[in-house]
Amino acid sequence: MRPGAIASLGALLDVLCPMHLIVDAMGRITHAGPTARKVLNTKGLIGCDFLDLFEVRRPRLEPGVPGLRAAAGRRLHCVLRGPVETELKGVAVPLPEDRALGPPGGVIVDLSFGIGVMDAVGRHDLRSADFAVTDLAVEMLYLVEAKAVVTDAWQKLNQRLQGAKAVAEQEAHTDTLTGLGNRRALEPAIRRLTESEEAFTLMHLDLDFFKSVNDTLGHAAGDHVLRRVAQILREEIRKGDTVIRVGGDEFVLILVGCTSEEELSRISGRLIERLEEPVAFNGEVARISGSIGTTRSGTYATPRLAVMMDDADLALYAAKQAGRGCHKAFAPALRKAVESRPGDAVTPV
Amino acid sequence: MHGLINRAIELFLRDTYGHEAWEEIARGADLAPPEFEAMLDYPDALTGDVLVQAAQLLDKAEAEILEDIGTYLVSHPTSAALRRLLRFSGADFTDFLHSLDDLPARARLAAPQLDLPPVALVDRGQQVFSVTVGKRGTAGFAFGHVLLGLLRAMADDYGALVLLEHKGCRDGVETIDVQLLEAAFAIGRSFVLGAAG
Structure with a gap:
């Protein structure tokens, strides 16, 4: 062996691949690059057995240094043994036979953190000088940070857009006069219930004598009455129920849960009673009432919005015919009654 | 933009x-x-x-505002992320100067649509450098002034003592002269690789 041969090889490798180890034929570490020393941080590293410190998981090797030599040039998946297992990529190269770089039979093992570099930098307090000048590790760390910054910016933008979208949707589904849901809110509300197969009642309410309030007291009074009606409906429904203003003086209430005919009659009666409370406006008194038609989802094999709206309409029509200010529940007989008496319309009031 | x-x-x-x-x-x-x-x-x-x-x-003056923006980008806590990304460019200020050519490419790496004007470093020897900032399409402002402010703040960040001067604009190309008086004049602000997230 030429004196200093290993030292000069080491000095060269320290710059080119600072995380390398030189292992002799017996498996003992005879030299370690500066970054390898920093990472291994083991007293008496020189002389340690390489395979005591590292486990080569893949490929499966013959035991000892001959195994490493046989895997020359192949990608090694190693694990640094210890409380926290650090995964490393590596490659082994046998020392040349001409003894120029030291006694033959040993290997040089070069290591890298691979994708785990982000954690390793923190764990071992690595600096850019700890990586080879040509190593892309620092560029990779840069990319990780740049990605974090940009992803954060996108996420914030998306959150703001999401918030704006929710507000816009809410506004699109809201009646500006009463603050109730509008016709656009009807379908999604019904769809939610039919999809979850929850029982519900569709209640179609049409105000009576509202037209005359508008005609005699003016539209401002009419608007005031509508707002008052909205307030009453909101007060009377239960949590989870929905009130929608589907037209000028028409409302749809969706009452969730299984409600009996008797209970529906009671609820409707109370609603009408409250709607009939006189409403004061600019020294005048407005009086209205309401007609109600209802139909229950439980009476259909597959509840469909269009069919249920039709049926609630028929029940409402029957309530109007019965003298207004009352409630009728849908029954199949109503349909037959209408079909046999076409053209018998109820004049709007 | x-x-x-x-x-x-x-x-x-x-x-x-x-x-x-x-x-x-x-x-x-x-x-x-x-x-x-x-x-x-x-x-x-x-x-x-x-x-x-x-x-x-x-x-x-607009140039003054642009220069302040460059300084702000490196020194204000709001843009701490950018300072960190810039510090990845080099271990010391000289290293950083030599990496300026990469600046537009690095910016594109972070955000592909972020199009900065080409930047080039000329080493005049004796610790004197010129940085040129080229035209960027229809840029509505002189990016060189921003870069000047940014260089001033980065020198501070590295703890280097420098003299900087904007030499004006010729044919759409701005030139900044950099004279490095002392690379390690003060202790720079700390910087740790991989501190994010």
Whole structure:
């Protein structure tokens, strides 16, 4: 062996691949690059057995240094043994036979953190000088940070857009006069219930004598009455129920849960009673009432919005015919009654 | 112009001169609502308008405002992320100067639509350098002034003592002279690789 041969090889490798180890034929570490020393941080590293410190998981090797030599040039998946297992990529190269770089039979093992570099930098307090000048590790760390910054910016933008979208949707589904849901809110509300197969009642309410309030007291009074009606409906429904203003003086209430005919009659009666409370406006008194038609989802094999709206309409029509200010529940007989008496319309009031 | 640049201008004006000043500038530039989104694109002329309005309201030269923006980008806590990304470029200020050529490519790596003008370093020897900033399409402002402010703050960050001078603009190419008096004049601000997230 030429004196200093290993030292000069080491000095060269320290710059080119600072995380390398030189292992002799017996498996003992005879030299370690500066970054390898920093990472291994083991007293008496020189002389340690390489395979005591590292486990080569893949490929499966013959035991000892001959195994490493046989895997020359192949990608090694190693694990640094210890409380926290650090995964490393590596490659082994046998020392040349001409003894120029030291006694033959040993290997040089070069290591890298691979994708785990982000954690390793923190764990071992690595600096850019700890990586080879040509190593892309620092560029990779840069990319990780740049990605974090940009992803954060996108996420914030998306959150703001999401918030704006929710507000816009809410506004699109809201009646500006009463603050109730509008016709656009009807379908999604019904769809939610039919999809979850929850029982519900569709209640179609049409105000009576509202037209005359508008005609005699003016539209401002009419608007005031509508707002008052909205307030009453909101007060009377239960949590989870929905009130929608589907037209000028028409409302749809969706009452969730299984409600009996008797209970529906009671609820409707109370609603009408409250709607009939006189409403004061600019020294005048407005009086209205309401007609109600209802139909229950439980009476259909597959509840469909269009069919249920039709049926609630028929029940409402029957309530109007019965003298207004009352409630009728849908029954199949109503349909037959209408079909046999076409053209018998109820004049709007 | 990329929203990141516009947003940087906005944050600088907000943080330095207050929200009211910013809102007046935004009004003058017809920016409604008065806010830039970092991840959206805006017409180049809008950036120019914002700078003109700012110069008018603050009674400062546009070049001075641009230089302050460059300094702000590195030194203000709001943009700590950018300072970290810049520090990745080199272990010391000389290293950093030599990496300036990579600056536009690095910016593109972070945000592919972020298009910065080409930057080149000429080493004149004796610790004297020239940095040239080329034309970037229809850029509405002189990026060289921003770079000057940024270099000044980065020198501070590295603890280097430098003399910087904007030598003006010829054929659309700006030149900055950099004289490195002492590479390690003071202790720089600390920087740790992989500190994010």
